[in-house]
Amino acid sequence: MKVITVAKMREVDSAAMEQYGIPAVALMENAGTEAAKLVEKLVGNLKNKKICIFSGSGNNGGDGFVAARHLSNRGARVKIFLLGNIDHITDEAKINLEIVENMNIDILQLVTERDWDKVQVALAFSDCLVDALLGTGFKGNLTEPLEQIIQMINNSGKKVLSIDLPSGVEADTGNVASVAVKASMTLSLGLAKVGLLFYPGAQMTGELFVDDIGIPSVLLEDSKINQTLIDLEMVRRLLVKRSPDVHKGICGRVLVIAGSPGLTGAAALVTKAALRSGAGVVTLAVAKSLHDIFEVKLTEVMTVSLPEIDTGILGLSALPKLLELAQQYDVVEIGSGLGRNPATVELIQEFVRQTDRQLILDADAINAYHGKALSLKEAQIMPILTPHLGELATLLNLSIEEIKEDLLEISRRAAAEYNAIFVVKSAKTIVVYPDGNIYITTTGNAGMATAGSGDVLAGTISALSAQGLLSYTAAIAGVYLHGFAGDLAARAGMSGIIASDIVNAIPSARFGIEAE
Ligand SMILES: NC(=O)C1=CN([C@@H]2O[C@H](COP(=O)(O)OP(=O)(O)OC[C@H]3O[C@@H](n4cnc5c(N)ncnc54)[C@H](O)[C@@H]3O)[C@@H](O)[C@H]2O)[C@@H](O)CC1
Ligand SMILES: [K+]
Incomplete structure (x- = not known):
């Protein structure tokens, strides 16, 4: 509608x-x-x-x-x-x-x-x-x-x-x-x-x-009426049911570059959400000194250790290995809990410029482009950015109040300026395309305003994109699926939802959407 x-x-x-x-x-x-x-x-x-x-x-x-x-x-x-x-x-x-x-x-x-x-x-x-x-x-x-x-x-x-x-x-x-x-x-x-x-x-x-x-x-x-509600029928048409003879290698391969000291939870949530959203292979690339923590923390996710410039901090020294690694994946999610060290910012910008993979930029990867719309335009495939209102405000040098006054038009301008798909997370998450089209989700609830919920969304969109949805549709389906999972999690008590509950509800949500 x-x-x-x-x-x-x-x-x-x-x-x-x-x-x-x-x-x-x-x-x-x-x-x-x-x-x-x-x-x-x-x-x-x-x-x-x-x-x-x-x-x-x-x-x-x-x-x-x-x-x-x-x-x-x-x-x-x-x-x-x-x-x-x-x-x-x-x-x-x-x-x-x-x-x-x-x-x-x-x-x-x-x-x-x-x-x-x-x-x-x-x-x-x-x-x-x-x-x-x-x-x-x-x-x-x-x-x-x-x-x-x-x-x-x-x-x-x-x-x-x-x-x-x-x-x-x-x-x-x-x-x-x-x-x-x-x-x-x-x-x-x-x-x-x-x-x-x-x-x-x-x-x-x-x-x-x-x-x-x-x-x-x-x-x-x-x-020319370019706002559309994302509804069940639309997402059902987008999600491809898994055929019986698949193997993990063709169910979508996601590389996640996330986490820094004190922010390991974000990386764990992104990767788990990607797996729960159906990705066949999910690998987390982390700074060397964080590697052992993740080996213990994550069971189904593979981990790769990267050279670091300081304890748990990534810099340009990790670039060659990341670029090579990325070749083995369909999609790369980067930024969740990665930190704001200038060396890490430099790594993000170089990686985004040089890789030819589909990118999902979250959190600190979005912050890395504050005032740098032109350099994001160097990305080889149109990236998906998943800012919350605070990150969007920082990116655009505006206050959250100013954004709320004119959310749709400001988001449209941002998507056009950065030539990227923006998934703007708020009580009503929207997907905004550089051509001005906006899709508004009809799922989700106030209980999802909880730490890590955004990381889950980034993982979900990454997995759907890796499963072959175009970036255009992966964002739409991901936002709806994430909200639907949150709605299922809310049945056990909305105010107590934690991000892991949303992760765990994703398979049932997907089943519910795909059901005839
Ligand atoms: N052809 C049309 O345009 C149609 C319009 N329709 C109806 O017409 C409505 C729009 O009509 P109007 O453009 O006349 O506007 P409204 O009837 O929505 O409001 C205009 C009135 O609100 C007052 N007002 C505006 N801001 C105010 C404020 N801050 N504080 C106090 N009063 C304020 C104005 O003084 C004016 O009296 C639609 O919402 C719809 O209900 C329907 O009849 C269908 C056809
Ligand atoms: K009225």
């Missing part, structure tokens, strides 16, 4: 109206009709049900007026609370406001504090609320009466249907200024808005429904 930004949604709306001649009021009619159906889903038989509709003065409010008409027609007792300047009401909303006025539906414009009491009473006796205060036209901070009304809605404990977006959620970012409606259901119009998928907006959305409201499908499937 595609996910859309406000600017693009406006283009699609305009095209529906101008190219296809669909009047705006018809789109609004469809929006309100669908909203009324979902209210029925929330409360059951509408007869005598008390429904409060909160409408703003924009088109989102207009959708609310249409819903009011349909709900009233089906026997509900509807009250409309109108907020905002009625003189600035849009043409389509005005048409629908006049209709509900003509139908003698109870409408109260909220102006003074005395009106709040009426809202409180109505809320107490209502069966369900419809939130049509703010849609895609909202940005920034909420002004006072809105904030108060939204708080009243949330405090009422009633079921709420939000139209298009929970009011107060910014459509392009998922940011919530001070407060937003906590919806039981959200009906998103045309396509789901980006903000419904990212936190904190995603937390306010409730169950998400999407309706095309009559917009021609060719407009909604436009290839």
